[in-house]
Amino acid sequence: MDYILSILGPLAEGSLVTLQLFLITLLLAVPLGLGLALVRISRFRVASQAVNGYIWLMRGTPLMLQMLFIYYALPFVPGVGIRLPDFPAAIVAFALNYAAYFAEIFRAGIQSIDRGQYEGAKVLGFSYGQTMRRIVLPQVIKRILPPMSNETITLIKDTSLIYVLALNDLLRAARGIVQRDFTITPFIVAAGFYLIMTLVLTWLFQRLEKRHAVYD
């Protein structure tokens, strides 16, 4: 027991890195995903196809590869040549990757809204932007909560990939202690940390779903 208490400190510090990556990714990827979805369903063929290609690329290659590419290869790409520090590189990779998934969730949500809602808004004089903002998206939020819940839980766990950039997230902190003390207890404690985080997420999404269920 004393041993567990002694490793809580370093593991909590690791959790902080995990949570930072998680929150910043979410903050960037959700609006970016929404923007991509809106372009994807827009009338602008070329832009829509470009987004399509982007989503294919981001979902079709491993997140770890994307992260390594942004960290190690981007500085050598002619014309780009940006060298990002490790944590920002991870953020960029995660945000770009998750935006692709979120875009598909938003697109499915928007396309599930009945055409009658657009017509009802149109005959009342709503512009396309007003229809989206006031009528369609508020209904979309309710419908995409379950898949969004899924995706954010995956994100929490995916954050452990940043160990390849030698960032001290929760899992890497645990592994460090395992190698130092020759015991697997830190892994079990780390699992507990992840479970608590996903439990909080699950609870949050359930509350959101309940709040949006009032008009069912």
Add this chain to the structure above:
Amino acid sequence: MPSMTEAAVRTGPMTNPMILADGIRKRFGANEVLKGVSLTLARGEVVAVIGPSGSGKSTFLRCLNHLETIDAGRIVIEGDTLADNDAGGHARYVADAEVRRICARMGMVFQHFNLFPHLTVLQNVIEAPITVKGMKREAILPKAEELLRKVGLFDKRDAYPSRLSGGQKQRVAIARALAMEPDIMLFDEPTSALDPELTGEVLRTMRQLADEHMTMLVVTHEMGFAREVASRVVFMDGGELIESRPAAEFFANPQHPRTRAFLDSML
């Protein structure tokens, strides 16, 4: 009783018709649903459009407020051109902003209500005045509450549409359209999705509107409504306007054999 001058304005040659549709053509792929339909509505007229399903009557209505775009023909709303033929005989619409401005004068009620499910009854009614017209909530509230009283749903103002019956939903939809103070109301089979015992309450609300001299174009299967409330009845079949006559005459003495055949089949 309208005053003499008012009556003169209403019927005088100087006034523009509320709706002028001329030679409207519309096709969906190879299927020509409107084959040159023309119709004029004067202020305060209540016109019922009847006809078999697939006759193009709903499409015609939806063309008037730009829910469908026409291929050829001319649409003029209260003197303002919405669309007109170019030299090649293809319909050209005016600029988008102008289209929206003109169409805003027409309210519409749909067969399937199209209420906004995430908003309460009251919010459904005040949403467009606030978002589209930029009105303050306090400014539209008295009017919205008056409209809800008028359609008999004031006590349901905080309910969500999912808690309402079909007839109640349709009355909210009417109140919602009226909140934008339209000059013309279009009804697209407003009672077709309702249980028979619920159609009465919606028709009563529409009759009330007609009594207040709202200009109304109603696509309907309700012969009773057409006979008793409409000032004129229009019969459409196969994408053509077959007959258009004052309601009493229309039912007492239909001229066209297709009209007669249709009316016979309805009895």
